[in-house]
Amino acid sequence: MKMWDGRFQESTDALVEEFNASIGFDYKLAKYDIQGSMAHAKMLAKCGIITEEDSKEIIKGLEEILTEVEAGEFEFTVELEDIHMNIEKRLTDKIGPVGGKLHTARSRNDQVALDVRLYLRDQIEQIKELVKQLQQVLLDLAEENIDIIMPGYTHLQRAQPIRLAHHLLAYQQKLGRDYDRLVDCYKRVNILPLGSGALAGTKFPIDRDFVAKELGFAGVSQNSLDAVSDRDFVIEFLAASSTIMMHLSRFSEELIIWTSSEFNFVEISDSFCTGSSIMPQKKNPDIPELIRGKTGRVYGNLIQLLVTMKGLPLAYNKDMQEDKEGLFDTVDTVKKSLEIFARMMAKTKFKADKMKASTEGGFVNATDVADYLVDKNIPFREAHEIVGKSVFYCIENNKKLSELTMEEWQNFSEVFSDDIYHAIAIETCVDARNTIGGPAREEIERVIKQERNLLAID
Incomplete structure (x- = not known):
């Protein structure tokens, strides 16, 4: 018997049972559903809507169900559709009709909105910690490899010399913004929707602030229609996750390039690579490639929910059941990607x-x-032309700039003197760029210290 079938005269088609059910994925919300129900039961008793004895019996039953869930002993059934009805049915089986009082003054619409917010709060905190761990690995690598000088690239063409540490810190900065986005996203997740009912609240004298305090929410939703129809907070999280994956994917692309024989800049540990079934010599950068590939599925989850939500009238619609699988998949993908990337980078050799x-x-x-030349009082545009001609000359004569004789230098401009050789030495070029955010050793050391302090504060 369905908990809603009083109005129905025909039984549900078996295919509809399967198609309509969400228990195949929303079982992941079990502990959050129970957590929210316990707070709701306490509030119902506090407000005199149910007795204190009934509340205690309900909470005891829910605690026992939570134990079953955590032990893997709880049996979820498709016939009961979703996590809410599975748990409620189990509760009434355990404690009898008193269990039916739990759903007083709430709907599955505000209940699921609560469950997803509780789930996402936990996951954001876990992902924030993983972001910080990867930041820490990059800071360690930057400090360990501070004296390695490499080309910086634009258009994948060698452009200017930098320190490897400068390159690593660029991703550390990107991750810092990712962390900030998660912090900001959390603020909008951390609002209690319970008490909004199906769409129009409830006539029972509930205390929403009490429930918010019990569950650690910063505030309560101010419009019941909005509260049950809103999935902005999920979309925002998916967008933040997509940006995290985009950063990991860009870094992965560079690692893939750098491990190639053509570059040969990097050695990824064997424990993060695989070989070929036919070519014995192969060592493939599978983990960076997988992260690059998994970025697409995270993007897809974001687009899927945006498309799902774009045409929905207020308030709740069954389409919104499609918010969870993509969310769960994104959470799992981002967490695994961050964790394995940090472990891989810690063992990578440059x-x-x-x-x-x-x-x-x-x-x-x-x-x-x-x-x-500009330091010699030559206008930059004129200096640019002079250097362009000298580069072309070097290409024609198979020379480096550092190999030009003074006579050759002065054929391009009389202002060149012997100090040009020191000025264009690679170490000089790097360390001369000591403005804030530059690749000079002194500036890299300052940034590493600053970022370690910021991580400690967070």
Whole structure:
């Protein structure tokens, strides 16, 4: 017997039972559903809607059900549709008709909104911690490898020399913004929807502030229609998660490139790679490739919910049952990706000689020649042209800028003197850029210290 079938004359079609049910995935909300129900039962007694004895009996029954769930002994059934009705049915089986009083002054509409918010609060906190752990790994790597100099790239072409630490810290900064987005998202998750009923609240004298305090919410929703129809907080989380995955995917792409024989900048630990079934020599960067691939599924979950919500009238519609699978999948994907990426990076080795050698080609110090000329009072646009001609000359004569003789330098401009060789030495080029946010050693050390302090405060 269904808990809602008083108005129905025909039994539910078996295929409809299967198609309509959400218990195949919303079982993950079990402990949150029980947590919310306990707070609701306490409030019902406090407000005199049910007796204190009934409330205690309900809570005791819910505690026993939670034990069953955590022990893997709870039997979920499709016939009962969702997590709410599975738990309520089990409660009434355990304690009798008193269990039916629990649903007083609430609907599954505000109940599920509560469950998802409780779930997402926990998951955001866990993901924040994983983001911080990866940030810490990158700070450690930056400090350990602070003396490695490499080319910085634009358009995947060698551009200017930087420190590897500077490159690693770029992702550490991106992760910092990811962390901030999660913090901000949490504020909008942390609002209690329970008490909104199906859409129009309830006539019972409930105390929503009491429930909010019991469950640790910062406030209560101010419009019952909005509270049960809102999934903005899920969309916002999915968007923040998509940005996290985008950052991991960009980093993964670089690792994939850097491990290639053509670059040979990086050695990823064997424990994070696989081989080939046919080519014995192969060592494939599968983990970065998988993270790059899984980014697409997280994007898809965001787009799916945006498309689902875009045409829904107020308030609740069954379409909104489709909010959970993508959310659960995103949470699992982001958590696993962050954890495995941090572990992989901690064991990754960077090839200092290869990276440094790559700065010797591609004229990565050409901008420094232009800066040198500007220091000699030559307008930058004129300096740019002079250096462009000198680079073309080097290409034609198979030379590096550092290999030009003074006579050759002065063919391009009479202002060149012997100090040009020091000015365009790779270490000089890097450490001369000591403005805030630059790649100079002194600035890298400052940023590492600053970011460690910020992580400690968080």
